């Protein structure tokens with residue numbers, strides 16, 4: 001009795017494992033196909049200067065437009081792409097498309113906004129990353145000074161030594177570097193000081209509680225003070241209310257991004273609203 005029950009449990013376990021593996025496999029092959037069929041799209045979220053309230057930059061954020069499932073957010077497929085290595089062609093597509101889009105806007109008369117693109121850990125580990133990006137910039141004609149790459153603290157920590165060489169090589173091309181989701185990792189001041197970076201992006205989890213949550217407000221203010229001491233620019237992400245924006249502005253934050261100003265928009269809508 002106990003033995004057969006054990007066997008049933010075992011069978012149940014392997015069946016559910018198989019189901020999970022199949023679901024994952026189909027997601028993977030669907031994503032692979034989506035990449036080939038160009039079913040990925042970029043949305044663009046404005047980055048706003050705190051003092052002038054003008055749009056000075058834009059972050060490209062990928063979405064998957066599945067014919068059946070609709071618009072799938074990146075949190076649902078970037079981790080899988082990262083695990084399977086698909087992130088390399090996917091990331092290359094994002095970079096090329098975003099650079100091409102910004103260059104097209106500029107050629108059509110838009111002001112020279114900066115373009116922020118997210119880089120995953122796997123992409124950052126590629127030894128020829130800087131060369132590839134340099135080539136892409138040449139192809140599109142986008143000035144390297146307008147490109148900004150976003151890396152998380154954990155990505156930076158994972159690739160300590162060779163990562164530094166990649167950062168230097170990107171910097172040498174004229175590209176700006178920022179740390180995304182700042183405050184959620186474990187970067188020490190000593191570590192930060194050595195990195196050739198230009199900007200910190202305060203993670204939205206700290207912005208959310210401002211101004212009522214004293215801890216969140218204190219952490220955000222501390223990050224801003226730290227950035228200023230290190231001569232880094234600082235942008236707050238996930239700003240949804242005027243109270244949050246006003247607090248951050250008073251604390252000395254340079255720029256913000258968030259639903260208060262605008263959600264990420266499809267390219268055409270972004271151009272219509274912000275590039276005239």
Ligand code: C2E
Nearest residue numbers: 061062073074075078094118119120238239240258259264
């Ligand atoms: P992230 O780079 O930290 O991007 C910020 C996320 O916050 C975006 O989610 C954005 O839509 C969302 N957001 C913006 N303003 C607000 C706000 O006021 N309130 C709230 N609650 N959220 C706001 P999204 O587009 O779903 O992207 C999620 C994450 O997926 C990104 O976080 C980034 O880590 C990753 N991701 C997106 N596109 C790419 C990409 O092209 N390549 C890679 N490697 N990762 C990407």
Ligand code: MG
Nearest residue numbers: 059118150180
């Ligand atoms: Mg980002």
Ligand code: MG
Nearest residue numbers: 180181201237
């Ligand atoms: Mg972020």
Ligand code: MG
Nearest residue numbers: 180181203204
């Ligand atoms: Mg994030």
